[in-house]
Amino acid sequence: MDDDAPDQAFAELRSKPLGGWGVAQIAAGTGLAVYAMWVGILQPGFRKVPLKLQVPYIPASKAQVDNVMTLLRGRKGGLVDLGSGDGRIVLEAHQQGFSPAVGYELNPWLVRLARFHAWRAGHQKNVSYRREDLWKVDLRGCKNITVFLAPNVLFRLKFRFQKLQAELPDDALVVAGRFPFPDWTPCRTEGRGVDTAWAYSMQSQRQHTLKKNEVLPISELRRKEEKRKDF
Numbered sequence: 001m002d003d004d005a006p007d008q009a010f011a012e013l014r015s016k017p018l019g020g021w022g023v024a025q026i027a028a029g030t031g032l033a034v035y036a037m038w039v040g041i042l043q044p045g046f047r048k049v050p051l052k053l054q055v056p057y058i059p060a061s062k063a064q065v066d067n068v069m070t071l072l073r074g075r076k077g078g079l080v081d082l083g084s085g086d087g088r089i090v091l092e093a094h095q096q097g098f099s100p101a102v103g104y105e106l107n108p109w110l111v112r113l114a115r116f117h118a119w120r121a122g123h124q125k126n127v128s129y130r131r132e133d134l135w136k137v138d139l140r141g142c143k144n145i146t147v148f149l150a151p152n153v154l155f156r157l158k159f160r161f162q163k164l165q166a167e168l169p170d171d172a173l174v175v176a177g178r179f180p181f182p183d184w185t186p187c188r189t190e191g192r193g194v195d196t197a198w199a200y201s202m203q204s205q206r207q208h209t210l211k212k213n214e215v216l217p218i219s220e221l222r223r224k225e226e227k228r229k230d231f
Contacts, residue, residue: 057085057110060148064177065092067191068146071175071199072098079144080104082134087114087127089146089177094127098144101127104134139167148177170203 060068065088072079072093079093084103087110094101105111114129139145145168161181164174176198180186185208186198 057107058148058178059086060088060177061195063191063195064148064197065089067195067197068175068177069093069096070190071188071197072096072144072146072173075144075173077143078102079146080137080139080142081146082137083148084114084129085110085148087117087129089148090114090127090129091118091121091123093144093146094123099126103127103129104132104137105129106131106133135163139164140169142168143172145172145174146177147174149179149181165202165206165209168202170206172202174200174202176200 068089069092075098077098078100079090079098079102081089081093081101081103084090084105087103087105090101090103091114103114105114108131111129111131115124118124118127118129145164161184168174174181178194178196180196180198181200184198184200184205187201187204188199190197190199
């Protein structure tokens with residue numbers, strides 16, 4: 001075999017589309033066999049992930065990615081993807097001018113897959129994928145946040161949204177794909193059905209929360225007054 005044969009093989013790998021068999025071959029040859037097995041049975045292994053943090057991985061469709069990027073159109077600066085999965089949102093964000101583009105993912109196999117996709121696209125030096133608990137990441141100063149949620153974990157994540165309100169600046173925009181944030185009011189939406197994406201302005205969300213908190217004491221006083229009348 002010629003010395004440049006490996007380089008030719010890698011060049012072909014970058015240029016050719018991957019089918020299901022191609023993914024399996026790459027997985028076997030790059031240490032991603034566990035990931036390929038996980039895809040085959042549709043359940044994450046997550047042996048290194050705490051049980052309470054396990055989230056089923058569902059790849060974002062092209063339509064979902066496009067809708068998220070549409071809501072972010074015209075914005076600049078860095079982007080953080082919480083629960084970045086195979087990294088496609090981060091990669092697309094970089095290609096549309098967001099820098100730095102960083103993904104946080106707790107599943108080590110998905111982090112490796114994301115890095116492989118970035119290498120295959122030739123952008124491995126331009127994006128970053130980190131294996132960290134997304135809800136422990138310091139988000140202060142972040143202005144563009146994307147999150148894809150699964151319906152069976154919404155109730156677990158609901159109280160975590162307070163972290164976003166506490167740390168993100170007023171001019172930050174949070175975009176949720178596939179499912180909306182509970183109790184949050186979006187400023188814009190894009191797409192329909194499972195491809196819908198929701199954009200949330202942090203400034204508007206804080207104002208909404210303040211108004212809600214101002215109403216609660218009045219309601220409580222009225223409830224007590226009505227109770228006294230019953231006697």
